[in-house]
Amino acid sequence: MVIRIPFAWSRPAAYPGCVYGDGRMQDSPGFSAVPGPSVAPAPAPGHPPAAAGIPRATCLVVGAGIVGTLSALRLLQQGHAVCLVDSDFEALCCSTGNAGSVSAGSVVPLGMPGLWKQVPRWLIDPDGPLSIRPEYAGRIAPWLLRFLQASTPDRVARIAPALHALNAPSIALYRELADALGASTLFQATGQLQVYTSEQARQKDAGGWRLRQAHGVAMQPVERADIQALEPAVGAQYTHGMFLPDEGMVTDPRGLLQRLRQAVVQAGGELLQARVQGLQPQADQGMRVETTHGPRTVQHVVVAAGAWSHRLAAQLGDRVPLQPQRGYHVVFEDSGVALKRPVVAAEAKCFATPMDMGLRVAGTVEFGRLDAPPSPRRTQALLKHSQALFPGLRVGDAATRSTWMGCRPCLPDSLPVIGPSKAGARVIYAFGHGHLGLTQAPMTARVVADLVAGRSPAIDIQPYRAARFGAGA
Ligand SMILES: Cc1cc2nc3c(=O)[nH]c(=O)nc-3n(C[C@H](O)[C@H](O)[C@H](O)COP(=O)(O)OP(=O)(O)OC[C@H]3O[C@@H](n4cnc5c(N)ncnc54)[C@H](O)[C@@H]3O)c2cc1C
Numbered sequence: 001m002v003i004r005i006p007f008a009w010s011r012p013a014a015y016p017g018c019v020y021g022d023g024r025m026q027d028s029p030g031f032s033a034v035p036g037p038s039v040a041p042a043p044a045p046g047h048p049p050a051a052a053g054i055p056r057a058t059c060l061v062v063g064a065g066i067v068g069t070l071s072a073l074r075l076l077q078q079g080h081a082v083c084l085v086d087s088d089f090e091a092l093c094c095s096t097g098n099a100g101s102v103s104a105g106s107v108v109p110l111g112m113p114g115l116w117k118q119v120p121r122w123l124i125d126p127d128g129p130l131s132i133r134p135e136y137a138g139r140i141a142p143w144l145l146r147f148l149q150a151s152t153p154d155r156v157a158r159i160a161p162a163l164h165a166l167n168a169p170s171i172a173l174y175r176e177l178a179d180a181l182g183a184s185t186l187f188q189a190t191g192q193l194q195v196y197t198s199e200q201a202r203q204k205d206a207g208g209w210r211l212r213q214a215h216g217v218a219m220q221p222v223e224r225a226d227i228q229a230l231e232p233a234v235g236a237q238y239t240h241g242m243f244l245p246d247e248g249m250v251t252d253p254r255g256l257l258q259r260l261r262q263a264v265v266q267a268g269g270e271l272l273q274a275r276v277q278g279l280q281p282q283a284d285q286g287m288r289v290e291t292t293h294g295p296r297t298v299q300h301v302v303v304a305a306g307a308w309s310h311r312l313a314a315q316l317g318d319r320v321p322l323q324p325q326r327g328y329h330v331v332f333e334d335s336g337v338a339l340k341r342p343v344v345a346a347e348a349k350c351f352a353t354p355m356d357m358g359l360r361v362a363g364t365v366e367f368g369r370l371d372a373p374p375s376p377r378r379t380q381a382l383l384k385h386s387q388a389l390f391p392g393l394r395v396g397d398a399a400t401r402s403t404w405m406g407c408r409p410c411l412p413d414s415l416p417v418i419g420p421s422k423a424g425a426r427v428i429y430a431f432g433h434g435h436l437g438l439t440q441a442p443m444t445a446r447v448v449a450d451l452v453a454g455r456s457p458a459i460d461i462q463p464y465r466a467a468r469f470g471a472g473a
Contacts, residue, residue: 054453058298062276066095068304069260070445076267087275094406096254099351099362101342103439104170105217107160108208109414111151127381129349133368140367143323146412162463164215166440173442190341192247195238202240218246233337235391252356281423301427307409309431317422318466324407328378329362331402336394348385361386374405410434418464
């Protein structure tokens, strides 16, 4: 199956302050656009002063996915000079293709006690939620061992509150953000419906449901009649489920990212299309950043480069076991399925979300190289699950259906890395959000802004430190 890019996206119109690494450039407030050494800039005309008590700093954010873009925006709101760098602003990064679910109650790590018992069955089933590309099996083995070590009851008991701290504020923060962008329809507080084909299947996830309950997540068991009333399009074989009233969804993740990048420019930030190749601490506490568009010297670097972040962290001596978990989606533009909220086929681990461009069904975990081509088999599995979930689905053809693959940045304990690097607060990490990056990005951005300002973040960031993996990562 061919991966089709469904939209045309006009950069110049969208980003009046963008500097492209191929030499084209437009006005770029706050930073020198000329390749070569740069110094801390004077405030650009019209640029807001630093927030009260916070010294104005020059910041370079690597990665314009949802985590980097929201971090850039927060830093700008504090009055800092910000350059947001991405190797390709038009690429369909993970933040554009996700399932759009703002999963405020997802305190359950991927590695739960006893999960390993299901893994062999998943791997044998060609339509199962997990697959490992044969050439990658040896490479992923040490990571899987760490994953198992993080799946014990005592580790899970420590991981869940750390997930909760990042997830719980997400609904309020997205509501606030959508209003501020003047795009209130981009975010909707809809709740979420998870469905199973039997009580036995629901019981398999009982540990996760108990964990949610212990963290005060609102939920309500539902049976067939409730499912029918909530979402009539769901097939009759889905007889059991759980309704989570306090979850939300983004109706167009790519549209949201586009609006946020525009907001970065409007707030005086610079967008620079270039690949960041090197990070070098300077004697004066600054950072020299080598890019394909020349070097920059800044006071703070934020590494938010998704599944590529570990390469930059390694340059500073932080060894982080980041692995890509390749996920897929199918968008049915003319699905004939009317949903009010995200529906999760819990056994297949697929999300179906009603989005502006159509019905998006997303999921599956595939371990493989970052640059390996998409596997058509994974897309076919998603198609099959979509038809099982919605018997009335119009699957359409290549003209009305688009497919996508992206790499989730994943750490073995399901927690991101957020916090200072070995080089101190001049390099701040914000990556590894795995399956929950859309949900966790707003709170992560707040923490990043606090660290740049030298303030204590509102949440305890110890669980997210890079050093938790030790020297052997
Ligand atoms: C199928 C699927 C469904 C998902 N569903 C959900 C969901 O419903 N809810 C949820 O909360 N999360 C979901 N996620 C997870 C979420 O999408 C990710 O966690 C999140 O998008 C990660 O964002 P990011 O900004 O860290 O990385 P990315 O979006 O990958 O962005 C990183 C950016 O960094 C750039 N970059 C990398 N290296 C460099 C460099 N050296 N120089 C310059 N630029 C660089 C890349 O070009 C890229 O644009 C899903 C993921 C997948 C795959």
